[in-house]
Amino acid sequence: MKFLLSILLLLLFRNSGAQSTGKPEHSAAVAPVGLVKQAIAANSDYQLTRRNPSDADAWLGYYKWVVQTRDLSANEKLLQQKAAIAQSAAYIGSTWQFSLINFIESGKRDRSLLKAALNMAADKSMIYPYAIQHAIITKDATLLHDYALALNEVNPLPAELFEYHQNVLQSAPANAIIFGKGLTDLVPMAILQTVFGIRKDIRLGYYEERPADITNTFICLSAGKEVISNYPRAGYAGLLVQLEGAQTDPELQQMAARFKLYQLLSQDHFSDIAIHLYSNYLPTFILLYKSYKQKNPMEAEKWKALALKIAGMSGKVEAVHKMLAS
Known part of the structure; x- marks a missing residue:
């Protein structure tokens, strides 16, 4: 079991940036370029906010980068998030981007901020994924249905991502619970369930803290090494992590038989997003x-052969060869 999890952590997260453990370098606001961490100063959206503080897209991009980056400690993230909101308010306070920033800051729970962003935005396709997450967090089936249909209508899943996320759902047994956190995991699975009726027996949850009951419970790989490492009895389960236990060889083989791999087998060139996601197949194929x-x-x-094909796309040939030979 530990061997399976070690494969997951070493292979999938070997290139992930570690979180900084340094202290916040400035306590009042987004600090001047000379004082901020190098990663912040180098961020293109941050630079745009310095040149044009009225650029709402740049503020949104910078805020989202702060939330997602592994280059800042938890304290630094909180500092920069609050500072970005405080500094941008005077310039973009009446925009949908500012409402969306504050919605994310609310833990994606403040429905009034979500509605404000939707009402103001001409292109709602950027907001619908957050609305789907909100519906999952608040367990609002009606909203989930409406937002999933709306997003699929304006921005359907590409075939390669449809296939991948279908296989994520197929990685879990009947009536399982799958927790995710990113826009790239929960949202596509919600669309597959709601719009296409795929694996509606599975319950989707937004990961915030350790579930009280981890029986038949799985977590998406996008949760990251820091979260997955909190479950010492976890095991690899296809494109998911099973929080308690690991698959036997027969279970693994039966699960793989349910995978749809037409896109992976028939294509030689993939989008950057697809290549990133396809790397998650590597432990299963090995x-x-x-x-x-x-x-x-x-x-x-x-x-x-499939493992080596993906390794070639993702720059992990040497690591995969070592694991195949071990």
Whole structure:
């Protein structure tokens, strides 16, 4: 079990930036360029806010970067988030971007801010994913249905992402709970369930803290190493992490038989987003290779070839070769 999780952490997160443990460098606001961390000063959206403080898109981009980056400590993130809101208010306070920033700051719970952003934005496709997360957080099935349909109408999932997220859902057994956090995991799965009726037996949850009951509970890989490492009994389960236990070889093989891999098999060029997501297949394909190696060499070679194809796309050839040989 620990071996499976170590494969996950080493292979999937080996290039992830570690969080800084430094103290905030300025306590009043987004600090002058000479005082901020180098990563902040180098951020293109941050630079745009310095040159043009009325650029609402730049403020939104910078705020989202602060929330998502691994280059800042938790304290630094909070400092920069609040500072960005305080400094931008005088310039973009009446824009949908400012409402969305404050909605995210509310933990994606303040529906009035969400509605304000939706009412003001001409292009609502950027806001619908957050609305879907809000519906999942608040367990509002009606809102989830409406926002999923609306997003799919204006911005349908590309075929490669449709296939990938369908396989994420297929990684879980019947009536499982899948927790996610990013826009790139919960939102596509919600669309597949709501619009296309795929795996509606699964309940989706927004990950904020350790669930009280982790029976038949899974978490998306996008939760990151810091979250996954909190579950020492967790095991790899296809494109998910099972919080308690790990799949046996027969379970792994049965799950893989449910995967749809047409896009992966038939294409040689993929978007950057697809390449990033496809890297998540690597532990499964490596484990399948090992599980078939002795009893079914031909099947083993199929999974090895797929693992090496993805490794070539994602720059992980050396690491994958080592794990295939171990």
